[in-house]
Amino acid sequence: MSGERSSTARGQILGAIRRAVKRDGTDAGSAVERRLAEHPEGPRVERARLPHEALVALFVEKVEAVQGSVARVDSPEALPEAVADYLKRHNLPTALRVAPDPALTDLPWQEKAPLLSVSAGRAEAADAVSLTGCFAGVAETGTLMLASGPEAPTTLNFLPETHLVVLRESDLVGPYEEAWRKLRAREGAEGPGGALPRTVNFVTGPSRTGDIEQKIQLGAHGPRRLHVLLVADGEG
Amino acid sequence: MQATSRNFKDNAHRALEDANLQKAMGFVRTGFIDKRKAAADALPEFEALRDAARDIKNHTLANLDRYLERYEAKATETGAQVHWCTTAEDARETILEICRSVGARTATKGKSMIAEEIGLNDFLERNGITPIETDLGEYIIQLRKEPPSHIIAPAVHVTQDQVEADFRSHHKALPADRSLAEPQQLVAEAREMLRQKYLDADVGITGANFLVAETGTSVIVTNEGNGDLTQILPKIHIVIASIEKVIPTLEDLGVILRVLARSATGQEMSAYTTLSTGPKRPDDPDGPEQYHVVILDNGRSAMLGTEYQEMLRCIRCGACMNHCPVYHAVGGHAYGWVYVGPMGAVLTPSLIGVDQAGHLPNASTFCGRCESVCPMRIPLPKMMRHWREREFERHLNPPAWRWGLKAWAFLARRPRLYQALTGLQVRLMGLAGRRRGRFASLPLAGGWTEHRDFPAPQGRTFQQLWAERKRAA
Incomplete structure (x- = not known):
């Protein structure tokens, strides 16, 4: 027993x-x-303690250094066009699985991107492209922090070959210490002793492997492409 | 896993003659070292972070019982089922019971050295559950029926051509004339083969790089995303972790993550670092319905309070083996068990006994590179020396070896005699080797000179040169 x-x-x-x-x-x-x-902090890492515009620049540089890409978008309403552009430019399928988050599903998809077929929900095996939100971006290493919840299924971050991520500029933080603070503040909102979300993913670039003769190949099991749509939201 | 560490000398001998292995190890000798250095140099706080990481683990180990209790309390509160196991056998039985409770037929697996340590795959297979390794390297060695040869790159001993041959012989349903000449094609084929397996599996088993006491969270660090697909798709997620994986807080996790990937692969962060807390919540659209954590001791608590305690700081980055000239020469299989290179030379005798693994701490030149790159500042050479002492005390070395050591000790304690004899020896060898500058063979050193030449001394000992230099200054 x-x-x-x-x-x-x-x-x-x-x-x-x-x-x-x-x-x-x-x-x-x-x-x-x-x-x-x-929960005392460790040695202070200076790299990402920067004013907002410099922080954005560092984030973009770091994402690109790990073979991800970033497009800056002026407003949430411009997202459907930015998504359609990206898919067209890379010759990717137009069926899009979107996280069941009103901030994403309520965008003007029909008006602005009529050629896309958009559905909401968790990822299924056949889904080629996903679009999710993002809890925070960590500029220190160009890392996305995705927290699971009813509006954020984790399967969207891993099953499709292409993962598009919407990050609001106001959710960009510098060093990891700020990311932990932000996560804890969220936990606090659910009451003292509240739990972290089931899954918190720190994603730094697309999936990769060096298991064959140390040569780095993208798209091992997770997404082959990781594209960040960085939305200006006036709070930066 | 059955240990063959006793046969280290024969294993090493065979490894040196293995052309495929030597070709594959060539990629290790260069890649890892340059990448780690570049990543460390690019972060000015790297050395301070190493100190902080060491201190975090020292504090945790001094209070390991308390942090484990806190971890358990918090994990249980968030819906995890925690299982404690003292031995490998306990852990295997516990995992099998969980699998059987849902009538599991297949289990996908993320890469876990603890699972290798307890021989989980063979055990599950014998009990009618098919384990499916999903990390590309682990998948390759599962096809080849081999153990891992590196703790983060388990198939590092296999060449691309061998992978192609393995895929062709195992993936029979695919067209025989398909091209697999490019690594990308091999990666794509493995991706394709494993996709449906993730979806069909009843249970997903992963290891844990860390357990966070503050939040009751387990953490995995991967690059492929296989560990995540393994743990979010099946109904049940089982984590297997040893007791020393626990750390106090999220901030502590941040400190250690900053040294982990840089030391391992030279990345600033691995592609995926995933924190798991409890099972899926009622309104979550996906995630496992049950979340089990198996906490395993298997010999580790016995290392606490001994001269090997510091080994429990190890975060399994692989930097020590990546920088080890002995590992470079013989590869991981020669070590005969799960843990290889310098960390294996210290850990293996602790876990399976120095009588089984006494050769491993002797397989070192004490060059010190391992300690110099260890992110947790573990004094690996010092601990290998402790194992050599234990081995000598317990009369485990062969008689000739013991006589040699005794003779040397006799001389080393008599400096005048030692200097006179070594001075004479070096002068004679200098004369004898003057013409060629090296020896292709030497009496009593046949093992050494079999694979390389011995450089001829130039006539004076280090101590003589040192004395001259001091006089000149």
């Missing part, structure tokens, strides 16, 4: 650890409680 085995093992493992670390009786674990409560 695995429950019994597990609780016996738990006692053995924790007991063995306690005997081995030989703490004296005065150590009541306050350093552990403090660390968990205050």
Whole structure:
């Protein structure tokens, strides 16, 4: 019976650890409680502590350095055209699976991009192109931070060959420390002790492998193309 | 996995004669080293981050029981099912029970060294569940029925031509005249072959690079995206992680991630770093319905409080082997178990016993490159030396070896005699080798000179040169 085995093992493992670390009786674990409560930051990484425009430039440079691409878009209403442009330029299918997020599904697809066939939902095996939102962009390494939820299925980030990501400029952060703060603030909004989303993906460029003679190939199992639509939203 | 570490010498001998292996290892000798250096140089705070990463793990190990309890409490609160296992056998049984609870027939797998350590694939297969490796390197070695030869690049010993031959012999349903001359074609074929398997699998099994105590989260770091497809498509996601994977907070994760990929592949970040917390939420459109975490000890708690404790800081980046001249020469299989190169030379004796793996800590020139690039600043050569001492104390070395060491110790403790004898030896060898500058063979050193020449000394010892230099200054 695995429950019994597990609780016996738990006692053995924790007991063995306690005997081995030989703490004296005065150590009541306050350093552990403090660390968990205050979550101190590590060495300060300067690279991404920049004013907004320079931060955007760093983000673009870093995404391109890992074979992703970025297009700057003036407003959310301009997104359908930007998407249609990208698909046409790369000769990609016009069927688009969009995250079931009103901010994306309510865009003027019919008026602005009538040739696209847009459907909302999680990804299915046959989907070639997906469009999702994004919780944050981390300029330090050109990384997208995608958090799962009812409006953000994780399958869209991995199954299709082409992944298009809408990132609002106001969601761009510099170093990782700001990303953790933003994630924790979201957790706080769901009440104290709230959980992180089921999945948080940090995505840095398209899928790749070096498993054949160390030569980097894109599109190993995840998307072959990663394109970021960076939307100016006046809050930068 | 059955260990053949006892046969290190024979394994190494065969490896040196293996032309395919030597060709494949050629790519290792160059690629990894330059990329790591460029990535480290591009981040001014890199050395400070290494110090901080070391300190985080030291603090965690000193409080490992507390952080594991916090991790468990938080993970359970968010809906994870946590299973504790002391041995490999416990872990295999636990995973099998979970698979059987849903009548699983296939399980997809992300790359996990712990799964290799406990021999999970063979066990599942014997019990009627087909394990499917999805990392390209792991997929290749599963076809070849081989163990991994590197902890982050498991098929690093295989050449492109061999991969092509393996795909042709296993993917029989595809047209025989298809072109597979380009690596991209091989990658595309593996992608195609595995796509349906992800969708059909009942269970997805991954390892974990980290467990975050603060949030009850498991973290995987990959480049292909296979680990993510493995864990989001099936009904059940099983994580297998050893006890030392736990770290305190998200900020600590950020510090260690900044040194991990740079040390491993020279990337600033791997393509995918994924944090998983609990099963899918009621309103989530996708994700696993059950999320199990198997926490495995398998010998690690016994390393705490010993001279090998610092090895538990290891984050499995592979930098030590990427920079190791011995690993470069013989490849990973020679080490005879899951963990290879310098980290394997320290960890393997700890986990399977120095009587099994005593050769490994001896397979080092103590050049120190491993320690100099280890992001967690693990003193690997020092710990290999400790293992050599244990081996000697337990009389595990052969008699000739012990006599040689004793003779050397006798001399080393008598500096005048030592200097006189080495001075004479170096002078004689300098005279004998004056014409060619090297020796193709030497008495008592046949093993050394079999694969390379021994450079002739130039007539004086290091100590003599040093004394002269001091006099001149």
